[in-house]
Amino acid sequence: MTASLLAPTGEDTTGRAGFTALSLVCENCGARFDPEPSAICLTCLGPLVPVYDPNRSLPSRAEIQTRQKSLWRYHEWLPFDGTPTLSPDSGFTPLVEAPELARRLGVARAWVKNDAVSHPTLSFKDRVVSTAINAAHTFGLDVIACASTGNLANAVAAHAARAGKPAWIFIPHDLEPAKVLNTAIFAPKLVRVRGTYDDVNRLCAQVADNFGWGVVNVNLRAYYGEGSKTMAFEIIEQLGWRAPTAVVAPMAGGALVTKLHRGFRDFAAAGLFDDSLPRLYGAQASGCAPIVRLVERGSGRIEPEIPATIARSLAIGSPADGLTAARGIADTGGWAAAVSDADLVAGIRLLAETTGIFTETAGGVTTAAALHLAKTGRLGPNDEVVLCITGNGLKTLDPLVDALPPSPLIAPKLREVAALVEAA
Amino acid sequence: MSLTISLPSVLSRLTDGSRALSASGATVGEAVADITRRFPSLAPRLIDDAGQPYPFVTFYLNDEDIRFSGGFTAPVRDGDELTVVSAVAGG
Numbered sequence: 001m002t003a004s005l006l007a008p009t010g011e012d013t014t015g016r017a018g019f020t021a022l023s024l025v026c027e028n029c030g031a032r033f034d035p036e037p038s039a040i041c042l043t044c045l046g047p048l049v050p051v052y053d054p055n056r057s058l059p060s061r062a063e064i065q066t067r068q069k070s071l072w073r074y075h076e077w078l079p080f081d082g083t084p085t086l087s088p089d090s091g092f093t094p095l096v097e098a099p100e101l102a103r104r105l106g107v108a109r110a111w112v113k114n115d116a117v118s119h120p121t122l123s124f125k126d127r128v129v130s131t132a133i134n135a136a137h138t139f140g141l142d143v144i145a146c147a148s149t150g151n152l153a154n155a156v157a158a159h160a161a162r163a164g165k166p167a168w169i170f171i172p173h174d175l176e177p178a179k180v181l182n183t184a185i186f187a188p189k190l191v192r193v194r195g196t197y198d199d200v201n202r203l204c205a206q207v208a209d210n211f212g213w214g215v216v217n218v219n220l221r222a223y224y225g226e227g228s229k230t231m232a233f234e235i236i237e238q239l240g241w242r243a244p245t246a247v248v249a250p251m252a253g254g255a256l257v258t259k260l261h262r263g264f265r266d267f268a269a270a271g272l273f274d275d276s277l278p279r280l281y282g283a284q285a286s287g288c289a290p291i292v293r294l295v296e297r298g299s300g301r302i303e304p305e306i307p308a309t310i311a312r313s314l315a316i317g318s319p320a321d322g323l324t325a326a327r328g329i330a331d332t333g334g335w336a337a338a339v340s341d342a343d344l345v346a347g348i349r350l351l352a353e354t355t356g357i358f359t360e361t362a363g364g365v366t367t368a369a370a371l372h373l374a375k376t377g378r379l380g381p382n383d384e385v386v387l388c389i390t391g392n393g394l395k396t397l398d399p400l401v402d403a404l405p406p407s408p409l410i411a412p413k414l415r416e417v418a419a420l421v422e423a424a
Numbered sequence: 425m426s427l428t429i430s431l432p433s434v435l436s437r438l439t440d441g442s443r444a445l446s447a448s449g450a451t452v453g454e455a456v457a458d459i460t461r462r463f464p465s466l467a468p469r470l471i472d473d474a475g476q477p478y479p480f481v482t483f484y485l486n487d488e489d490i491r492f493s494g495g496f497t498a499p500v501r502d503g504d505e506l507t508v509v510s511a512v513a514g515g
Contacts, residue, residue, distance in 0.1 A: 021433065028480070040434055040510050045480035047512045147514055182471055195487075201514035202484060206507075209433050218513045223515075253515020299478060304491050318489065320514050 007385040013389050019082035021138045024048040024222055026322075037139045037214060039221040041223035044248030047320075048171055048222040049343045050079035051371050058270050061241050067331050070126055071230035079226045084134045086163045090126040091230050093118050095238035095386070100354040101367075105374040109385040112351070113235055113243070115390050121158045121182065122392035123360075124256065127218060127227035135223035136165070136214030143168060143213040147204035149197050151360075151391050156187035156216055168213065170200050174396065176312060178395045186290045194414075196307060198318045205367045217253075225255050225321075232263025235386055236273050243275040244332070248370045248390035250362045251282040251291045254325030256390070261328030278386070280329050281378065282336040283369030289338035291322040295329055296336070310341045311389060335378050339368040345403050347371065348393060351371035358393035366390075427504040432481075438465045440473055447506075452494030452505060455506060466480065470508065482511045 020037040028046025039048050058076050067073035072084055089212025093168035094114045102110035107339040115124040129152070136144055145168040146156045149259045153169045156342065160167035172181070184190050193200045201217075208218040236243060249257050257280055264277045284292045286304060287309030290302050307315035319325070329336055338348065344361055347368030352358050359367070366387050373379045393400075410416040436443045443480035445462075453475075460467035470512045472478050476495065483490045484507045489497045500506070 038434075040480075040512050042434060043438070045434065045478070045510060045512070047480075197514075198489070199487070201489075202482070202489075202507075202509050205432070205509045205513040208513075217515055221513070221515070255515040302487060306492070316515065318491075318511075318514075320512055 005090055019080060019138055020083055021082065021135050022050040022052065022079045022222060025051045035138070037135070037141060037219045042082050043266055046313060050222060050226060053079070061272060065235065071130060071227065074230055074233045077233065078131055078227060080138070086133050086137055087130040087159050090099050090119050090130045092234060095235060096355060096357065098355045101351070104350065104354060104384065105370060105379060106381055107374065107379050107385050108381060109384045111386045112355055112357055112391060113231060113386055113388045114357055115231070116357060116363065116392040117278045121151070121154040122395065123155065124228065124310040124390040125151040125155035127230055128224045131227035132214070132216035132220045132224035132329040133163060135220050139214065141212070141214035142166065144203065145207065145213045145215040146217055147197065147200045149315060150175050150312055152217065153183040154179065155186040157183045159185040160188060170204055172200055174198050176396050176398060178397060181305045182313060182395060197316050198304070201351070211331050216365065225259055228256050228259035229263030229266060231388060232260045233267060236264070236267050240274050241274050243278050244384045245384045246281060246285060246383050246385045247388065248281040248366055248373065248385065250314055250316065250320070250366045250390055251325055251336070253319045254291050254317045255320035256388070257282050257325040257328055258321045261332065277332050279334040280332045281334045281373055282325060282367070283309040283366045284336070284338050285314055285344060287364050288315045288317055291319055291325055292318060292336040292338040294322060294326045311344055311365050313360065313362045314365060335373065337369040337372045339365055339372060343368040345399050348400065349403070351389070359389045360391035360393050360396040361399060362391050363389040363393070425500050425502050426506070427500050427506055429455060429459055430505065430507045432508060432510055434510065435466065437455055437471055438469065439463045446456050450499060451496060452483060452490050452498045452500060452506060456496065458513060482509050484509065
């Protein structure tokens with residue numbers, strides 16, 4: 001597969017020739033399986049991940065830099081052979097330097113990995129749906145589905161609409177209105193379920209088992225999760241082929257931190273950067289922080305929680321990748337932090353006021369956690385820190401309605417402006 | 425107490441294709457032990473070496489995660505439904 005073949009010259013939604021998914025291996029017992037829409041090992045029920053040929057040809061930095069600016073520029077580390085047919089242009093979001101935020105954190109330098117402007121649905125879920133929908137296509141699964149806290153619903157609905165595939169989207173009944181509308185506009189079958197995300201997730205595990213659909217975060221999740229690695233790849237490339245010393249990322253199911261860890265290791269193994277792996281820091285809201293508590297305990301199992309936080313996109317009480325996220329954090333010398341709902345709102349405002357980037361509640365959690373980690377000495381004056389901002393603030397406006405000062409209302413008279421200027 | 429246990433398709437390979445089994449017991453643990461006596465190869469996929477729920481599955485008693493109600497010690501009543509789901513899902 002060459003770079004030129006990946007250019008967005010039109011999407012083939014009918015043929016699958018020349019495009020196949022990779023085989024799978026169980027992370028728990030090592031059993032191998034042919035490519036299939038299953039995320040579960042038949043032997044031990046452990047999680048499956050794609051198998052990459054260790055002898056495959058890998059591109060140089062210079063070769064990567066000639067390619068289209070999308071997540072597919074890293075296709076050698078994504079779980080397919082051949083040319084992807086769907087969703088060719090997500091990824092490669094801006095890495096924005098944030099000197100004022102660095103000053104507030106007391107670190108040497110800071111950047112925002114800004115997936116709040118991800119194409120097309122303004123969250124990092126465009127990355128994982130890009131790989132999942134191509135996996136569905138290789139397996140001939142025409143119906144795409146998901147269990148979602150909101151951002152994934154937006155992404156599955158949009159990517160499926162573009163591909164001309166029917167989508168079934170299952171969400172908790174009380175999601176933020178903007179996230180519901182940002183899904184419904186794409187005309188999927190949108191189903192609200194009485195219960196929490198964890199209830200929805202359990203239902204979708206049963207749906208995947210009974211309907212033969214491509215449920216992106218159930219039976220396609222071995223391929224779906226790989227898309228998140230591209231955030232790590234982009235950070236390395238956009239920093240000039242070097243690593244930051246620390247990365248702070250939000251945790252819901254724990255998959256993003258898990259895949260960031262894998263992505264940094266992939267690029268280190270390929271010799272694409274020479275530094276140590278960055279320390280990984282996970283952020284959760286204190287009203288739903290099972291992974292943070294596992295990191296703090298140091299060992300054991302995830303203890304599930306019933307979520308109670310306004311950070312709805314992080315409200316997963318029984319995180320499927322919690323254990324692997326905690327291992328990634330420990331392996332890199334990182335840590336995890338939980339912040340209150342009040343602090344996450346302050347985090348949204350801090351990020352906006354210092355960087356000009358408007359994030360959703362999950363980004364507020366990430367920013368507030370970074371501040372907490374800095375105050376507690378986990379981040380220091382020599383650190384170069386990347387904050388992974390995974391979603392857009394326009395999706396979660398409600399928590400800000402009463403948090404911002406009212407704007408003055410004046411007559412269209414210059415003296416009234418002068419009075420405001422004098423009072424400012 | 426008599427209840428029904430629903431299994432995911434991946435485990436029905438171990439029960440001669442049956443995905444819904446009748447079981448008896450006063451607790452979830454006793455009901456699980458009952459079906460593993462009849463289908464011994466199920467045991468390591470439902471119960472770990474320490475006698476706790478196997479970590480790659482989640483048990484729901486009438487839609488409630490049993491981890492919130494005592495795990496295998498959760499009491500069951502006649503007519504209850506115990507659903508076993510793969511834990512590798514979501515996020």
